[in-house]
Amino acid sequence: MLHEVIFNDTGNCPPPPLGYPASWAVSLDNKTIVEPPGAGFPLPAYPEISPAFKNYSVITFSVPDGTYQYTVYPQTEFYLDNGTVVVNGSDVVVSAVINLEMGGGCLRH
DSSP, rough: EEEEEOOOOOOOSSSSBBBSSSHHHHHHHEEEEEEEEOOOOSSSSOEEEEEEGGGGOEEEEEEEEEEEEEEEOOOOOOEEEEEEEESSOOOEEEEOOOOOSSOOOOOOO
């Protein structure tokens, strides 16, 4: 049985979100999904940020139970997001704040 691993970009901080990146991606094990569809990869380190890009703020994978490594892009010297997600009988949601501000300042939820 497959379950969804849903990556939710909660918007560039501070709350409320200033906006969402024009393009972002998630690699789960060896598969990468880019939003919006058709955006090139690798991504620019500092894509445009706008509230208009909220429609592209969710990336979903369908996977069987297991343990998976993930990386969220773009990656910069101020924003590195990677980790492990465990799927065990149900869907999993991973929230990420894509922090593209110089010097950081946002925390991943």
